[in-house]
Amino acid sequence: MGALTLIVLLPLLGFLLNGLLGSRLGRTFVNVVGCGLPLVAFIVAALAVRDLAAAGYPTVIETVYTWAAFGDRSFEIAFLLDRLSAVMVLIVTGVGTLIHVYSTGYMKGDPGYARYFAYLNLFLFFMLLLVLGRSLLVLFVGWEGVGLASYLLIGFWFSDPEKSAAGKKAFITNRVGDAGFLLGMFLLWQALGTLDMDAINAAFGAGPVPGLSAALVGILLFIGATGKSAQIPLHVWLPDAMAGPTPVSALIHAATMVTAGVYLVARLSGVYLVAPEASAVVATIGVLTAFFAATIAVVQTDIKKVLAYSTVSQLGFMFLALGVGAYGAAVFHLYTHAFFKACLFLGAGSVIHALGGEQDIRRMGGLARRIPVTFATFAVSTAAIAGLPPLAGFFSKDEILWYALASESGGSVLLFGLAAFTALLTAFYMFRLLWRVFMGASRMSHEVEHHVHESPPSMAGVLVVLAVLSAVGGFFSIPHFLEPLLPLPAIVPAMEHFHVPLLVLSVALGLSGLALAAWLYAGDASRAAQLEARFAGLHRLLTGKYYVDELYEAVLGRPLEWLSRRVFLGLGDRRLLDGTLHGLAGLARRAAGGFARIQTGSLQAYLLLGLAGLVLLLTWSLRNG
Amino acid sequence: MIETALTYFFAVAAVVGGVLMLVARHPMRAALALVCSMLSLAGVYAMLGVHVIAVFQVLIYVGAVMIFMVYTIMLLDVRDPSFTRRWSGLLVPGVLGAGALSAIIAWVLRDAGDSPAAASTDVFGVQPFSVTFLEEYWLYFELSSVLLVAAVIAAIAALRAGGGRDG
Amino acid sequence: MADPQFLLAAAAVLFALGLLGVIVRRNALVMLMSMELMLNGVNLSLVTFASQAGSAEAAVLVFLVFVVAAAEIAIAIPIVLALARRRGTLDAGSWTELKG
Numbered sequence: 001m002g003a004l005t006l007i008v009l010l011p012l013l014g015f016l017l018n019g020l021l022g023s024r025l026g027r028t029f030v031n032v033v034g035c036g037l038p039l040v041a042f043i044v045a046a047l048a049v050r051d052l053a054a055a056g057y058p059t060v061i062e063t064v065y066t067w068a069a070f071g072d073r074s075f076e077i078a079f080l081l082d083r084l085s086a087v088m089v090l091i092v093t094g095v096g097t098l099i100h101v102y103s104t105g106y107m108k109g110d111p112g113y114a115r116y117f118a119y120l121n122l123f124l125f126f127m128l129l130l131v132l133g134r135s136l137l138v139l140f141v142g143w144e145g146v147g148l149a150s151y152l153l154i155g156f157w158f159s160d161p162e163k164s165a166a167g168k169k170a171f172i173t174n175r176v177g178d179a180g181f182l183l184g185m186f187l188l189w190q191a192l193g194t195l196d197m198d199a200i201n202a203a204f205g206a207g208p209v210p211g212l213s214a215a216l217v218g219i220l221l222f223i224g225a226t227g228k229s230a231q232i233p234l235h236v237w238l239p240d241a242m243a244g245p246t247p248v249s250a251l252i253h254a255a256t257m258v259t260a261g262v263y264l265v266a267r268l269s270g271v272y273l274v275a276p277e278a279s280a281v282v283a284t285i286g287v288l289t290a291f292f293a294a295t296i297a298v299v300q301t302d303i304k305k306v307l308a309y310s311t312v313s314q315l316g317f318m319f320l321a322l323g324v325g326a327y328g329a330a331v332f333h334l335y336t337h338a339f340f341k342a343c344l345f346l347g348a349g350s351v352i353h354a355l356g357g358e359q360d361i362r363r364m365g366g367l368a369r370r371i372p373v374t375f376a377t378f379a380v381s382t383a384a385i386a387g388l389p390p391l392a393g394f395f396s397k398d399e400i401l402w403y404a405l406a407s408e409s410g411g412s413v414l415l416f417g418l419a420a421f422t423a424l425l426t427a428f429y430m431f432r433l434l435w436r437v438f439m440g441a442s443r444m445s446h447e448v449e450h451h452v453h454e455s456p457p458s459m460a461g462v463l464v465v466l467a468v469l470s471a472v473g474g475f476f477s478i479p480h481f482l483e484p485l486l487p488l489p490a491i492v493p494a495m496e497h498f499h500v501p502l503l504v505l506s507v508a509l510g511l512s513g514l515a516l517a518a519w520l521y522a523g524d525a526s527r528a529a530q531l532e533a534r535f536a537g538l539h540r541l542l543t544g545k546y547y548v549d550e551l552y553e554a555v556l557g558r559p560l561e562w563l564s565r566r567v568f569l570g571l572g573d574r575r576l577l578d579g580t581l582h583g584l585a586g587l588a589r590r591a592a593g594g595f596a597r598i599q600t601g602s603l604q605a606y607l608l609l610g611l612a613g614l615v616l617l618l619t620w621s622l623r624n625g
Numbered sequence: 626m627i628e629t630a631l632t633y634f635f636a637v638a639a640v641v642g643g644v645l646m647l648v649a650r651h652p653m654r655a656a657l658a659l660v661c662s663m664l665s666l667a668g669v670y671a672m673l674g675v676h677v678i679a680v681f682q683v684l685i686y687v688g689a690v691m692i693f694m695v696y697t698i699m700l701l702d703v704r705d706p707s708f709t710r711r712w713s714g715l716l717v718p719g720v721l722g723a724g725a726l727s728a729i730i731a732w733v734l735r736d737a738g739d740s741p742a743a744a745s746t747d748v749f750g751v752q753p754f755s756v757t758f759l760e761e762y763w764l765y766f767e768l769s770s771v772l773l774v775a776a777v778i779a780a781i782a783a784l785r786a787g788g789g790r791d792g
Numbered sequence: 793m794a795d796p797q798f799l800l801a802a803a804a805v806l807f808a809l810g811l812l813g814v815i816v817r818r819n820a821l822v823m824l825m826s827m828e829l830m831l832n833g834v835n836l837s838l839v840t841f842a843s844q845a846g847s848a849e850a851a852v853l854v855f856l857v858f859v860v861a862a863a864e865i866a867i868a869i870p871i872v873l874a875l876a877r878r879r880g881t882l883d884a885g886s887w888t889e890l891k892g
Contacts, residue, residue, distance in 0.1 A: 675843055723815075
């Protein structure tokens with residue numbers, strides 16, 4: 001068994017052990033299996049990447065099994081390790097392991113402890129399948145599998161109908177995207193006869209593929225990506241997904257799973273390179289998502305909802321980078337985002353833990369001195385996401401802004417302007433969050449305040465590790481590392497001398513966001529309240545999240561419900577199916593009633609019938625014999 | 626020649642016995658008519674040279690089965706309505722059906738060609754028949770004894786079940 | 793030697809008479825006798841074939857029919873007696889519990 005197979009199978013083993021035996025063997029067993037196997041997977045992955053580095057980064061392919069073969073075509077379960085999947089696999093196993101460790105503290109005492117770790121390991125298995133799969137089909141299995149794990153974990157506390165409804169919403173919204181993904185796969189299979197992603201890239205790189213429009217394939221696959229990565233118009237599920245346990249939000253709905261769409265587009269960069277139309281769509285959707293999600297995040301009052309919209313917004317940034325051909329920059333932001341967003345979510349989890357379940361930032365405040373470790377790490381990662389140098393977010397966001405402006409394949413002032421404004425908003429809403437939660441006077445109820453406590457070492461330690469990574473992660477230049485695989489786009493010559501001013505602007509945006517938040521929310525936040533009162537209409541629109549959910553309900557939900565109730569249930573089910581069955585049953589009953597009259601109970605009558613039958617039989621056989 | 630004539634005679638007598646049994650009002654008369662029919666059949670078998678079967682016909686049917694039947698009739702109440710009302714409601718259709726059946730079979734037999742000459746009747750002597758029976762068909766012999774044992778047990782069970790309660 | 797077709801015809805008539813008896817007679821004992829008559833009709837055809845073919849097989853079959861007839865009557869008569877005692881009549885037309 002090769003190293004790649006081992007990496008993938010270790011979490012599966014964890015899932016089986018925890019799922020089948022965990023609830024019987026107790027917490028220690030669950031901890032060792034649940035955290036140990038991902039850690040081993042991380043170590044194996046690190047060793048595999050070291051070997052890869054020593055060999056000068058060739059593309060390693062490990063074929064496990066031929067899934068299906070027909071004629072000269074076949075589906076194979078094969079794993080692929082190159083620079084891109086090396087980055088992804090290290091993020092997934094690394095951040096994954098940290099969050100497993102964090103969960104041992106966060107989920108302590110939950111009745112579903114073993115089940116939780118089983119699901120988490122299952123998620124890791126599918127995610128690794130996704131990032132290591134060579135074929136789109138294997139990727140798709142992982143893609144669906146992480147959707148399943150996400151569904152299970154969002155609805156982890158399934159006895160609450162609202163939470164299980166959130167799980168269903170995530171699952172169903174993802175189905176819409178998957179339809180596009182599947183259609184894209186069908187087209188590729190029909191035209192190329194293979195779903196191996198390296199082969200697809202090579203085929204498109206070699207020139208136009210007959211009978212296949214790269215733009216169409218690109219858009220179809222991007223539809224799949226919008227579902228998984230919560231882009232407009234399929235972004236509605238991610239904020240609701242915060243119903244799950246907070247470490248799940250950190251791992252699945254911030255650091256890893258939702259970036260699968262980014263990974264998919266980056267992995268199939270060969271398709272998008274020859275499809276500028278599709279790339280333009282990606283960039284537009286990305287920047288719009290980034291902007292609108294950021295505006296919503298500005299007014300949210302639930303600590304996890306702010307972070308959720310922030311995630312949507314940051315994913316929009318990544319797609320913007322993908323759309324302008326800066327695949328390396330997108331993966332760079334994915335990588336830094338995994339650290340600081342995981343840290344933020346886990347910090348939020350720590351706050352919620354400290355306050356005994358409180359999530360509303362209007363009832364927080366002044367926590368900085370009470371839970372200093374959480375505050376420090378939260379502050380570092382807030383600064384990182386806001387793009388303050390020299391933290392990780394600064395480098396990756398700066399790259400994205402730069403290529404949005406200057407890329408020769410689709411960069412424009414409009415994209416840059418919107419992205420820059422979004423960056424300002426990002427800084428603003430993140431510092432607003434920081435201020436409302438940790439600064440100022442306490443707005444907690446007396447009872448809650450009494451119980452505030454710093455999180456146990458298993459949680460605080462993880463926060464520190466992630467904060468350090470958020471701080472220094474930016475110094476490892478992913479775009480440069482990935483350049484042999486994912487070349488960066490050429491720069492419009494006229495723009496070249498704008499790079500340094502842009503750096504300055506970017507820092508200025510972050511600082512002005514900080515200043516604005518500090519000014520508005522200083523003291524009792526009366527300035528913010530005044531602003532809110534003056535723009536009441538806009539505020540309602542934003543707190544209502546642009547009423548997208550309501551729009552979907554009116555345009556899709558209601559008509560579908562009407563159709564199901566009236567047509568399918570009333571006409572199809574009641575009339576057609578039930579009617580047919582009842583009709584048949586009635587026919588049988590009436591026929592039986594008729595035949596029952598023959599059943600007189602008289603032996604002699606039966607015998608007479610037998611005699612008649614004998615006569616008829618003999619007559620018939622003589623006629624035809 | 627006399628054998629052929631006797632065969633025809635016994636065959637006709639068997640049929641007549643059957644008809645009499647059918648129309649006799651009292652079961653005892655019906656039983657006697659059936660005994661006559663069976664004895665006539667034994668005569669037919671004897672005329673055909675199948676002596677073993679003829680002997681068994683007399684012993685088993687006439688000697689055992691019919692005697693049993695006659696005893697039963699004597700046990701029962703002669704005022705039973707079924708003794709006085711001969712026919713069930715199905716007389717006409719029954720007669721029509723049986724007539725049709727006979728007609729069909731007669732029609733088949735009329736069409737058949739000349740029958741081949743009879744083979745030797747040597748195998749039907751007591752000794753050859755017994756030897757054949759016990760050498761080749763011993764399994765059926767044994768199985769029939771099993772059947773008889775089962776019948777004895779069933780008869781006892783039926784008597785017990787029927788005798789216990791009055792409906 | 794008699795014409796086998798005549799004997800077969802006689803066998804068929806006996807069978808038909810027996811069947812008719814079972815159908816039209818009211819008395820359960822007479823119905824049983826009619827069944828014996830049907831068996832006898834079959835036996836006659838078997839014996840006729842046996843003597844035509846000169847084979848003992850058919851005769852063995854006849855012997856087995858005897859056994860079955862004896863067993864049948866040994867069970868049937870207790871059943872009829874039990875029914876008669878329960879119903880107070882031997883009228884087969886009054887036994888219609890299995891009416892559909």
